[in-house]
Amino acid sequence: MSEENKQETAQVNMANLRGGIEYASQWQLMWARFRKHRVAYASMVLVALLYVVAIFAEFLSPFSPEDPSSRTVYQPPQVLHFDGFKPYVNKFTLTRDPVTLAPTYVKTDEKTYLEFFAKGYEYKMLGIWETNLHLFGPKEQGEKMFLFGSDKLGRDMLSRVIFGARFTLSMGLIGVILSTVLGIALGGVSGYYGGKIDWAIQRLVEFILSLPTIPIWLALASALPRNWPPHLVYISVTVIISLIGWTHLARVIRGKFLAMRGEVFVIAAKLDGCSEARVIFRHMLPSMASHVIAAVTLAIPSMILAETTLSFLGLGLQPPAISWGVLLKDAQKISVISNAPWLFLPGVMVVISVLAMNFFGDGLRDAADPYSH
Amino acid sequence: MLNYIFKRMLSAIPFMFMVSLTVFILIQLPPGDFVDSYAAAAASSGETISPEKMADLRHQFGLDRHILIQYFYWIGGIVTGNFGYSFEWQSPVKDLVGERIGLTLILSVAAMLFTWALALPIGVYSAVKRYSIGDYFFTFVGFIGLAVPNFLLALVMMFIASKYYNQDVTGLFSPEFQSADWSLARVYDLMHHLWIPMIIMGAASSAGLIRILRANLIDQLYMPYVVTARSKGLSEVKLLIKYPVRIALNPFVSSIGWILPNLVSGAVIISIVLNLPTVGPMLYQSLMSQDIYLSGTILLVVCLLTVVGTLLSDILLVILDPRIRLEQ
Amino acid sequence: MVDTVNTSIQTPSSDIILDVRNLKTYFGTGDKAVKAVDDISFKMMRGKTLCIVGESGSGKSVTARSILQIVDPPGKIMGGDVLYYGKDPKGQNLAQLHERSKEIRSIRGHEISMIFQEPMTSLSPIHTIGNQIMETILLHQNVDKAEARARAIELLRRVEIPNPGVAIDKYTFEYSGGMRQRAMIAMSLACNPKILIADEPTTALDVTTQAEILALIKELQTSYGMAVLFITHDMGVVAEIADEIGVMQNGKMLEFGSAEQIFYEAKNPYTLQLIDSVRKLETSARAARGSRATDKKLMEIRGVSKIYPARSTFMGKANPPFKALDNVSLDVFEGENLGIVGESGSGKTTLGNCVIRVLSCSGGEVLFRMADGRITDLAKAKTGELRQVHREIRMVFQDPFASLNPRMTIGQIVGEPLLVAGTHTGEALRKRTEELLETVGIPGAAMERYPHAFSGGQRQRIGIARALALNPRLIIADEATSALDVTLRSQVLDLLLDLQDKLSLSFILVSHDIGVIRYFCDRVAVMYKGQVVEHGPAMKICSAPDHPYTKALISAVPGTHPRDKRIVNRHRYDAEAQASGIKLGGN
């Protein structure tokens, strides 16, 4: 750095020295190390993409996920073709075999042209302003197209998968945040103070860990008063899953705190006259932050799997709410496997998102300690 | 060692008591009781049950008494070996659970052995050959095992097995062996049916185990005692097996503590889909229909399995690692 | 760049056991490669001890390991020859052998064996000592298990480990520091090697134990007639045992010659500086600058004791309660440098921690006269009062790397005490921090950089700057210099003395290094097993002590004159106490 901006950065740092928050370098080191891990970096981009899809679900989905239409029941996915630069899909007509009643689709040569920023169904963007603008869709507003095929009621699977992401991914996130807060609070207290509190909290952790997860979810989820509307059920299921999830994190945090308590620079901070809160938040937590973040990213996938399992058992979210678990529950039929396999696409999405988060979390954990060799 | 085990057993008693209380209350939480769900189930298949018959049934099952009285009746019974009556089957819970626990254990242990057989070699390989193509490949496969929801995997595998290999998928035994007593042919038939559930249950937990073994082994590979061993003239392979792998095995062994409960509870889902006669489907049904004594007993047994599992892994750890045994 | 040293001392080839020529070992490839060993040549004579000395990072340890090709990855031997004449008189070039070949493996542990610095981590934690020794025997000699076990027991007896029949089945953590190193030596002698490479074997040991081990190696060398390649950074040890000496720095061999030539006719300035910095610690700088001690009592330590309760081990066998401090009484006078010396386990660090209340003591009182004259008992002070005390008594820590928070800039670290006390904010805080750093010789502009950007010595200076932040009256330095290279040690001590003169400070220096104590302190207290066995003026204690333990301690300190070797005629304090070193659980 040239001389004068070195001075200038010195001023900047000193100015907010009072706050003492500015420790960019730790993150810069971690970020540099993380970027070297190509797979983890790509996974991070994918995860970010998934959450963008979850947030802008209405805008991204070409059709409303809930409008049934009898003419397009169990329509197989349409392949996208390009006529010059104009993308289009071929229309299908539904004929039903009189004996077996199986829907058979005959490809016609009529084309449905698609375009970006097409007009579609009305919705409130981010709950603020009314619009009917969608990322892409058929040119004429009434037309239909099914890139991911359609389900039993003729609803567009692509839109349903996109809306499903909203519930499943957000449930994963909120659940993890809940269990992180619990994990840090309890793990921290038992790690920092030790003695009786530590003993009690560890016994509680052991008790919860020894309860077999799925049966307990079963019991808790079935204990839900089921006349609640879907979003209330959604929040309570998230709470249930995180009730069990925090124990692993609590153990990681406790271990870190115990190790940290003996560190020389922590003793030095105490001797510098720092209050207990300052010792924890200014000296101990920053060096643990990287490990906590890594543990959190690895916890989200298990939350997503938990949601799908609960929905499969018919306990988590119920139709008419839409989540990947609910979509998979509907697909869980032999009749679907044999003649509507595209209904398993939500399963593929679950696998992709869980994989991406695992690799992302793994990369974070390796990069977590920039000072380790 | 013995008094340690005895002490652990003693501390397990209050623990199990607390578990049984929690479990019992959990089961009673949903609105309505067994008779309601029985009436609902009957009604949904067209048969209707009059209100006074329902009151009759409630009296019969003793459901009109206060929760705590029911609990102490149950716990009192357990102490004397009577686990109570299942409402639905009208037969003692002990017999119902007795037969199925055996198969659950067989399935879980088989899945655990499969997990270890898979995780040990892969874990060692990907640690020694860090960041090689093999390492990335196995990590990827491991994560796939972790990522695919097991009920989906179960259904698809079952469909393929029955459609293309016309494998009988209606249970752990083909019909003629179902109630036959144990014979070699029956064991072979069991093996023939066991491989699908074993793979599914093993896939997820082996991924976790590979990650742990790989991380521990990497730490041990560059320890000074490895350099000492090399300076003594030991060959790389002998050196690898005797020192780093041996020490990295300790957490691997202590994984029994958390693998057993996961497998048992994981088995619930897979048994439902694959229709295996384990405690899984019975637990799910009894929870749904609030057959309290039956589901309470199963949950209690599963928790007992967990406690035993953790104790087993602690003991194994002590045997394997002298540092814990002798040093404070 | 110093010209390459001529090593062509013509001696008949028959008694050369090892001839290393233009050895190059690099880490990494291309221009970024680290040249750990850069074109080193030397010869080892049969039955003689060659010492290679150099500071950390000089490449001495990599040289030793290159001989047996057990360099940690990514290190690789790039060139040069290592001719070994032990097995095949015409010489075998070890450098050409592939690192996994059978030939090199038949030499490792059989012809040439090695011992390391930290036996605790160099021996397997979960295999018995016997198992690891028998492994070498069974590997190279075709004998059955019973025979191998008998040989192992014999070896343990050779290295003076008491009742070896029982010791053979014990684990590493059940041995004391010295005993572990003896077991390591026994293992290396399993197959009567012709060369023993010792990579800083005594650096981690107390001075008395170090003396025992050096004597043992000397005695085994003569009885086995083997050559010893001794790697160390301690010139005192070199003076005591070396027949020939090689001085290394940054991968180069600066000087090579007999002990006489190096110690008395050294030509290379770096060698001279090494010798001088060791000799310097045989004088007292404090005395040279004139004592600033007054007779006003600053602190009175009365009957302080610290007892750790008995803890039952896993199997229920409870070991007795451990008395770390046993009724210690000491006075500290204003302006004085009080030294507390003792070996590991003597309780010196515990005393330091109890005084500043990092640990609470089980009994006794620590009276301290505050700046405003009030006398407070630190042992029973409440947190509020304690905070005021911690402004007047500050601490400097041993490990420079661990004592600075890696995630804060050094400006923030040094400024923390001021920030917390609220005495300075904003610009005033920045100026005061810069001033503090300047006083300890660190450029103010470096405030924005992080601890990982500084060397050990610089970090220790930053630690000192932090201690000075609140204008303390007493600084407790707990082994403040023991983690530094010998050349830096005296510089830091000089810095502390300068500060003392400028800021009228008093010091309590806790150390195991007699040289440092003699150089820095006015008065010294000697501790052994939690008790103060003797105290008095530094010069008297360090030259003519009264108490037998102090005598043993002082006599075990290696001198810096090959001509009057001191270890060989050292005084041994209750030998059986030393010998019965196997106590349950290291401390």
Place this chain on the structure above:
Amino acid sequence: MRLIPSRLAVAVAAVAVVAVPSLALAYNQAPMLANNKALPPVDQRLPAKPQVIKPLDRVGQYGGTLRTAMRSNNDHNAILRVIGNQSLVRWGVDGFNKIEPNLAESWTISPDATSYTFKLRQGAKWSDGTPFTADDILFSMNDVLANKGFLSAVPADFQPGGTPVVVTKTDDYTVVFKFAKPYLPFLEKLATPVDQYPTLFQKKYCSQFHPKYNANVADLIKQNNAKDWGQLFRNFCGDIEIPARWGNPSKPVMDPWVIKEPYTGSATKVVLERNPYFWQVDTAGNQLPYIDRVQFQLISEVETILLAAINGQLDYQQRHISGITNRPVLSENMARGGYKLLPSAGINANQAGLWLNHSTSNAKLQKLIRNKDFRIALSHAIDRREINDIVYLGQSQPWQSGPHKASKFYNEKLATQYLALDIKKANEMLDKLGLKMGSDGFRQYPEGGRVSLGMIVMISNAALMETSELLRKHFSKIGVELVINSSERSLFYDRANTNQYDISLDVFSGGLDPTMNPRPWLAIHATESRMSLPWVKYYLTDGKQGEKPSPSMLKRLDLFDKWQVAKTEAEADGLFKQILEEAANEFEVIGTVMPAPNTGVINKRIVNTPAIMPDGWTWPTPGPSLVQQWSFVK
């Protein structure tokens, strides 16, 4: 659990009979029984005049095992359905229109329809060889059913108008059922499975668990740690609808097959073997049943049952897989599974009926629901063709709540009024009711607030869930908001019974059995007549509790009381037709579509199965089609 081994009882009977010289055997028996030495010859096992059954297609062949599947819990009635309920009388093979003699050879009804005299089939024997006599019926009716220790009250079907039936016998083979008031529907009730009590318990075997006949029943109770003699009795002799009915191999029965591998909690399959003493023969004199064994495979997951059927591992399966959605996958795998399709017609009046709650707690809405025009408007808003195409693959037809054409009570208006899709007319009618359209596209009450209907649906019924989502779209087109509260089964009933709903989407019963299940037109069933449960309470407590029904309902309830005590068939049918006419005029509840035909599977090599049979519980499919005359042919 074996107390007095039935073998002993058999031996005693055999000794008494062997003395008779072996006549030229008029009847022949299944080869399977040939090697069973303990059995007397077939002629002595059959009654003097065994009932002759004419097989539907042709005389069958003996042998084979009928493999079918059932769910592993709460599905015990699957066994009753296949084995069939052997009552005094039975339904005709093709449906509800005819009652045929079964265990009773003949019967006479008193002119005032208050007393029924049944002549029993002489010589018919229980499965352990003991003769079936009037004493068994008296034991079942007077000693068990009437005993407070067994049931707190005699079932309603046996105490019409509150006074229990009086059962007496004039001789060993004649029994008289005397009612206080005329009780015409008694015969039909007897044919239904829930009223099989008279012929359920054998006096000789079951009396050992009855305090009146066995003094030391107390230690038996302790021995089997039962709570009281009722539970002990049920464990050994079972009851109409409990798993224990199929749990005791040594319990004597009159059914064509006898339990061999009992149905217990941990069983993975239930096997029944032919009853050597079964009292029916075919036209060629062969003792029925043709099939040797019936095997029920216990499977927990419905999809696995479907997979087993496709795989050809099941010979007969209707339950759980006959839904219309499985029709494509079943028909595609016919060749592979070696089966042919077995269609059956649902007996419900409507597959997805809208029970509008006339006493909903929401006062504004209640006034609207009670207004006929609002109901007509809602009906016109429903696009029944779309429901039929999507949910029932176009196999059903629009229908309201009336009985089917096949039933003699078919009422053209009640079945087909207001079926047409007419959004314009619906909107006009709603406008006339003063429900102005709000800005958010939904209508508002005159006094403010959006018109919103909360509809409860059972989560486990996929067809109802899909129909509800379609209805929501249809109603939104006329500005009426429909909120779907899908819920677990047990909660569905909990909420329905506590009146927390505006609409309940559920089947309308009474399509083919209107007199048996008149629930959509009469507020008489405590949990199922959901047009208004408070009205039901009013009716059941004679006005002391609940809420006074609408004038039209009061008129219908009065007609129903008269119907119950009608003396002649003609009088009864006339009254019932008036009830249906009144219901049609009121148009209380709205229907969507008739039940679509269900399709089960039956092994290609099985004959004598009816072309189409009803699919219900009062006609316990496939029992009344006489499974004992089904036969494998090579």
